[in-house]
Amino acid sequence: MKIRTKNDLEKMREKGLKNLYPKETKVSVGMATCGLSTGADKVYEAIQDEVEKGKLPIQLAQTGCIGFCQREPVVDILEPGKPRVFYQEVTPDRAKELIHRWLKNEVVGDWLLCKMEKEDWIAEDRVQDYPIRQIPKGIDGTPSYHQVPFYNKQLKIALRNCGFINPDHIEEYVARGGYISLYKALFEMKPEEIIEEVKRSGLRGRGGAGFLTGNKWETCRRAKGDQKFILCNADEGDPGAYMDRSILEGDPHSVVEGMIIGAYAIGAHEGFIYVRNEYPLAIQKLLIALQQAEEAGLLGDDILGSGFSLKINLFRGGGAFVCGESTALMASIEGKVGEPRAKHIHTTESGLWDKPSNLNNVETWNNVPIILSRGAGWYSKIGTDQSKGTKVFSIVGKVKNTGLIEVPMGITLREIVYDIGGGVPDGKKFKAVQTGGPSGGCIPESLINLPVDFDRLTEVGSMMGSGGMIVMDESTCMVDVAKYFMDFLKGESCGKCTSCREGTKRMHEILTEIAEGRGTMDHIELLKELGWVTAEASLCQLGGTAPNPVLSTIRYFQEEYEEHILHKRCPAKVCRALLQYRILSNVCTKCGRCAKVCPVKAITGKKKTKKETGEPFSIDAKKCIKCGMCFETCKFEAVEVQ
Amino acid sequence: MEVSKIDSIIEQYGARESALLAILQDIQAKENYLPKDALEYVSQKMHIPLVRIFRIATFYNALSLKPRGLHKIDVCLGTACHVRGGSKILEKIERDLGVSVGETTKDNRFTLESVRCIGCCSLGPVAVVDGKVFGRLGQDKVSGLLKEFK
Numbered sequence: 001m002k003i004r005t006k007n008d009l010e011k012m013r014e015k016g017l018k019n020l021y022p023k024e025t026k027v028s029v030g031m032a033t034c035g036l037s038t039g040a041d042k043v044y045e046a047i048q049d050e051v052e053k054g055k056l057p058i059q060l061a062q063t064g065c066i067g068f069c070q071r072e073p074v075v076d077i078l079e080p081g082k083p084r085v086f087y088q089e090v091t092p093d094r095a096k097e098l099i100h101r102w103l104k105n106e107v108v109g110d111w112l113l114c115k116m117e118k119e120d121w122i123a124e125d126r127v128q129d130y131p132i133r134q135i136p137k138g139i140d141g142t143p144s145y146h147q148v149p150f151y152n153k154q155l156k157i158a159l160r161n162c163g164f165i166n167p168d169h170i171e172e173y174v175a176r177g178g179y180i181s182l183y184k185a186l187f188e189m190k191p192e193e194i195i196e197e198v199k200r201s202g203l204r205g206r207g208g209a210g211f212l213t214g215n216k217w218e219t220c221r222r223a224k225g226d227q228k229f230i231l232c233n234a235d236e237g238d239p240g241a242y243m244d245r246s247i248l249e250g251d252p253h254s255v256v257e258g259m260i261i262g263a264y265a266i267g268a269h270e271g272f273i274y275v276r277n278e279y280p281l282a283i284q285k286l287l288i289a290l291q292q293a294e295e296a297g298l299l300g301d302d303i304l305g306s307g308f309s310l311k312i313n314l315f316r317g318g319g320a321f322v323c324g325e326s327t328a329l330m331a332s333i334e335g336k337v338g339e340p341r342a343k344h345i346h347t348t349e350s351g352l353w354d355k356p357s358n359l360n361n362v363e364t365w366n367n368v369p370i371i372l373s374r375g376a377g378w379y380s381k382i383g384t385d386q387s388k389g390t391k392v393f394s395i396v397g398k399v400k401n402t403g404l405i406e407v408p409m410g411i412t413l414r415e416i417v418y419d420i421g422g423g424v425p426d427g428k429k430f431k432a433v434q435t436g437g438p439s440g441g442c443i444p445e446s447l448i449n450l451p452v453d454f455d456r457l458t459e460v461g462s463m464m465g466s467g468g469m470i471v472m473d474e475s476t477c478m479v480d481v482a483k484y485f486m487d488f489l490k491g492e493s494c495g496k497c498t499s500c501r502e503g504t505k506r507m508h509e510i511l512t513e514i515a516e517g518r519g520t521m522d523h524i525e526l527l528k529e530l531g532w533v534t535a536e537a538s539l540c541q542l543g544g545t546a547p548n549p550v551l552s553t554i555r556y557f558q559e560e561y562e563e564h565i566l567h568k569r570c571p572a573k574v575c576r577a578l579l580q581y582r583i584l585s586n587v588c589t590k591c592g593r594c595a596k597v598c599p600v601k602a603i604t605g606k607k608k609t610k611k612e613t614g615e616p617f618s619i620d621a622k623k624c625i626k627c628g629m630c631f632e633t634c635k636f637e638a639v640e641v642q
Numbered sequence: 643m644e645v646s647k648i649d650s651i652i653e654q655y656g657a658r659e660s661a662l663l664a665i666l667q668d669i670q671a672k673e674n675y676l677p678k679d680a681l682e683y684v685s686q687k688m689h690i691p692l693v694r695i696f697r698i699a700t701f702y703n704a705l706s707l708k709p710r711g712l713h714k715i716d717v718c719l720g721t722a723c724h725v726r727g728g729s730k731i732l733e734k735i736e737r738d739l740g741v742s743v744g745e746t747t748k749d750n751r752f753t754l755e756s757v758r759c760i761g762c763c764s765l766g767p768v769a770v771v772d773g774k775v776f777g778r779l780g781q782d783k784v785s786g787l788l789k790e791f792k
Contacts, residue, residue: 033760033761033762033775034762034764034765034777036774036775037762037765037768037775037776037777038765038777038778069762069764069765070764070765072764072765236761237758237759238759239719239720239721239722239723239724239758239759239763240720240721240722240759240763241759241761241763242759242761242762242763245761246761277667277704278757278759278760278761279760279761280773315663315664316663316664316667317702317704318663318667318698318701318702318703318704318705319702319703319704319705319757320701320702320703321758332663333660334659334660335658335659335660335661335662335663335698336659336698337697337698337701337702338701338702394722394763394764396722396763396764396766397721397722397725397726397763398725398726402722402763402764402765403764404764434721437721468721468722468763470721470722470725470763472725476725481725484721484724485721488719488758491758492758494701597782599734599737627730627733627734627737627781628730628781629734629781632780632781632782633782
C-alpha cells in the first residue's frame with residue numbers, strides 16, 4: 001500500500017493497531033539475538049506446536065528485546081480485559097504450561113517478571129490503558145512494570161518500541177506513532193526549521209564524541225556541493241555495548257525514519273547504513289524495513305508525494321573496529337581499506353567520495369522522530385545542562401541485573417549500578433565501572449556518585465562512547481583489563497600511524513611484563529609517556545583515545561600495578577603467571593572430581609570409596625596450567641588460589 | 643570456483659569498486675573462504691589490480707584466504723565476556739579440539755576463531771557456532787556444545 005495522504009497513514013495505523021491489540025490472546029516471544037542465544041526459537045516453536053495441535057485461540061508473534069536480556073527468553077501475553085504479563089527465563093516446557101494456564105485464567109506467579117496495566121506511547125505523549133475486567137489467578141504479588149527495580153528509573157525514548165512491536169511489520173511501527181514525524185517534516189516544516197528544532201533539543205551524537213547533532217546538520221546543509229550523502233553508523237564496535245543492535249533488531253523503522261528526516265533537512269538524496277558484519281539479524285531486519293518503507297512510498301522517488309526523493313543502501317562491514325571512525329567508514333564504503341584520514345576538512349564538507357556527508361549513529365537517528373513529534377522544548381527538559389535527553393546503556397559484567405537500560409542523562413553511577421543493576425552478585429565487592437569501550441576508562445568506587453553525562457565522564461578520564469558499562473568487582477584485575485584493551489587495540493589499529501600501531505603494541509608488551517611478574521616501577525612512567533605519544537601523534541580517535549584504559553587504571557588503581565610489580569602478586573587472582581593453585585588437604589573430601597576434570601593430569605590422590613579411606617588430592621605445580629577447572633569444579637571450596 | 647557463479651555475484655552489485663567488499667563476502671559465503679582463482683577473476687572482471695583486492699581481503703577480519711572447516715566457532719572476547727571468563731572458554735575449546743585460535747582441526751570439522759563482541763554482553767561468556775549464539779557458557783558446557791556439532 002502506497003501512502004500519499006495523512007489518511008493513508010491513519011489507515012495503516014488502524015491495521016497496525018489490530019495487529020498489536022487483537023481481539024484474541026496474543027503471545028509474543030522476544031526474538032532478538034539475546035533471546036535467541038538462550039533458546040527463544042525453541043520456545044516459539046513449542047508454543048506454535050501447542051497452538052496448532054490444540055487449535056488454541058492464540059495469536060503468536062515475534063518481537064525484539066525489552067532490555068532485561070539476562071532474563072531471556074521473555075514471553076509476554078496480552079489479552080483484552082486482563083493485565084499484560086511478562087514471563088522470564090521461559091523454556092519450551094514452561095511455555096506450554098503457561099499458555100494452557102492462561103486459557104484457564106491462571107498465571108504461574110513464580111515465573112513472572114512483571115505485569116503491565118498500561119503502555120506509554122512516547123512518540124505522541126499518550127498512555128494506552130489496558131481495560132482490566134478480569135484478574136488472572138495467581139497474579140497477586142507480581143510487581144507492575146514500573147515497580148521492577150530494573151525498570152523503575154528508566155525512561156524509554158530510543159527503546160520505545162523494542163519488545164512491543166514486531167520489527168517486520170511497518171504497520172505496528174506506524175500504530176505507535178511512527179512516520180508521523182516524517183509527514184510533519186515534509187509537509188509542515190522547512191529544512192531549516194527542522195535543523196533549528198534539532199539544535200534547540202540539544203541532542204548530541206550518541207556514537208562517542210557527543211558532537212551537537214543540529215550543528216553538524218547545519219554545516220552539512222550549508223556545505224557547497226550538488227550531491228550530499230547521509231550516513232548511519234551501525235558499526236557498533238565498542239565491546240560491551242549493544243544498544244544499536246537491539247534498536248536495529250527490534251525497531252529498525254525508527255532509524256530509517258530519522259534518516260529520511262535528516263536527509264530532507266540536509267538536502268541529501270542518497271544514504272548508506274553501515275552495519276557490522278557481526279550483526280546478521282540486524283542486517284536482516286533492516287533489509288526488510290527498507291523494502292517495506294520503499295513499498296509504502298516512504299523511501300525512493302517522490303516520498304509521500306512531497307517531491308523529495310531518497311535512496312538508502314545497506315552496507316555490510318567487514319569486521320574491522322576502526323571502520324566505526326567516520327573517515328575510515330567512508331573509505332570502506334568507497335571500496336578501499338578502512339583507514340582514517342586527517343580531518344582538517346570535516347566530512348560534513350568533504351566526506352564520502354569527497355561530497356558533503358552527514359554521519360550519525362543508530363541511536364542518534366532513532367531520537368530524531370521523537371524530537372519532532374514531542375518538540376525540542378519537551379526533549380531538552382530531560383537530562384543535564386549540556387547533555388540532553390536519555391541515553392541507552394548496556395549494563396553488563398559483574399552486576400546482578402544485566403541488560404539494556406535507558407535513563408535520563410545525569411543519573412548517578414550509583415543509581416545505575418545499585419538501584420537498576422542490583423549491585424555486585426555473590427557478595428563480592430564493587431571495584432569499578434568501565435565506560436566508553438577501548439576509548440574509555442575505568443571509574444573507581446570513590447566516584448560512584450558521579451552524574452553520568454558526556455562532560456562528567458570525560459572529566460574523570462573516561463568517556464561516554466556508545467554507552468557500554470562494564471561493572472567490575474574485586475575479582476577483576478585492573479592490570480589485566482588494561483592489557484586486554486591494549487591487546488584489542490593493537491589488533492584493531494589499522495597501522496597507518498606509527499604512534500598507534502607501535503604504541504599500542506609496546507604498551508601491551510609492558511603490561512604483559514607486569515602481569516607476568518617481570519615489571520619494574522619504571523614501567524609505570526614509561527606507560528604514561530607512551531600513552532601520551534600515542535594520543536598526541538595519531539590521526540584518528542582510535543589512537544587518540546587508545547591510552548585511556550591504561551592511564552585511567554594507573555590513575556585510580558596504581559596500587560594494583562605496584563602489587564604486581566613489587567610483590568609479584570595479583571590481588572584479584574587473575575594474572576595467571578602469579579597464581580598458585582593448591583588443594584587444602586583438610587577440606588578435601590577425596591571425591592576426585594578435580595582430578596577427573598584436570599586436562600593435564602596434574603592432580604593426584606586416592607578417591608574415597610566404601611572400602612577405602614582414600615587420600616587427599618594434591619596438585620603438581622609443575623604440570624599445572626592454571627586453567628581453573630579444578631577450582632570451578634570443587635563443590636567444597638577445597639581448591640585455593642594464591 | 644565456477645566463473646558463472648562469480649559473474650552472477652558481480653552482476654548483482656554491479657562492477658563498482660564500492661561493491662568489492664560485498665562481492666568478496668558473497669564469494670566467501672559460497673566457498674567458505676576466498677580462493678585465489680576467484681580473486682584473480684574478480685580482478686580481471688572488475689579492472690581492479692589484484693594487489694588492491696588482496697589488501698581488502700587481508701584487512702578485514704571477516705575475510706579469509708585460508709579454507710575453513712565445516713563448522714565455524716567464534717568465541718566472543720568482548721569486555722563483558724572477558725571479565726566473565728571468555729578466554730577460559732576459548733582455551734578449553736583449544737584444548738578439546740587440539741588447535742589454536744585461527745586454526746582448523748585436522749579432520750576439517752571445526753575452525754576456531756575469536757570475535758570482538760557480538761553484542762550479547764548480558765549473557766556472557768558467549769560463543770557463536772555456525773551463526774547460532776550460545777550464551778551463559780562455562781568451561782563445563784564446552785564439551786557438550788562441541789558434541790552437538792560432531
